Amino acid sequence: MSDSEEAIQAIGENAPVSEILSVEKAQRMAEFFGVLGDPNRWRILSALASRELPVGELAEAVEMSESAVSHQLRVLRTMRLVSYRKRGRNVYYCLKDKHIFNLYQEASEHLDEPDDG
Amino acid sequence: MSDSEEAIQAIGENAPVSEILSVEKAQRMAEFFGVLGDPNRWRILSALASRELPVGELAEAVEMSESAVSHQLRVLRTMRLVSYRKRGRNVYYCLKDKHIFNLYQEASEHLDEPDDG
DNA sequence: GTGATACCTGAACGGATGTTCAAGTGTTTG
C-alpha cells in the first residue's frame, strides 16, 4: 500500500481507532500546511496569481523588504508552490501549479460557512 | 464585492499586480492553514476521521497527554474543524465537516506530484 | 577594470507556539 493510500484510508473511511496518520505522513502534511500558515506568504502567492513577477516588484507589491521576500520565496520553492526563471539580472517567479487555487477555495468555503456548517 | 469574491478574483484571474489579498484576508487564511501546520493536530484529526472519540481514548490513540490533546482540541474547535457532545463525564469529539478531507486530498496530490508537476 | 543593480544568504533578535505541570470544574460512585 502506498503512503498516500494508507493515509487516505486512515482519514477517509470507517477505520479502527488505531488507523491514524503515521508520524511521518502527519509531519509532511504539517510542513506543507505550515508554509501556508503565514499571511505574507499568502500575499506573495496572490500577487503571483495575477502574473509572473521579478523579486523587486513583488516586494514592492506586498510591501515587504526584498530580503524578507527572498527568504519566503525560498520556502515556497522548497514546497514547490512557485517556480522561477532567470532573465538577465532579474529572477521571475510564478505559481507552480493549480493546487494552490483549490486549497484557497476550499479554505475560503470553510471560513465562509455559518457556525452550524 | 464580498470579501470572498475580492480574494478569489485577486488570486484566480488575470488581475493587476495591485490586486493582492488584503492583509485581513491573508491573515484569516494564514490562521486557518496554520492550524493544519502541526503534525499532532493531523494525527488527532485522522483519529477522529474513523469515529467519534472521548478525549482520553483520543489521547491514547495519538500517544499524547490528555492535557496536550485538550489544548489542541480547543484550537481545532476555534477553527470549527471539530465539534463535540457531552455525555456524562465524557466529551466526545468528531470532525465537523468534509472540508478537511478535501484539503487533505489536495495536499496529498501536491506532495505526491513529480518534481516537474 | 569600477560602480550600480538585482537578488541571495547567514546570523541574530523578538514574538509566536506547543508542551508539561499543577490546579481547577463538573460528574458519577459509594
Added chain:
DNA sequence: CAAACACTTGAACATCCGTTCAGGTATCAC
C-alpha cells in the same frame, strides 16, 4: 458527604519562525 474520574485551564519554559541587517554573488553599463 468524600473520592475517583474525565476533562479543562493558566503559567512557565523551550523551541520554532519571520524579520532585519550586513554582507555576498552575479549581471549589466560605463
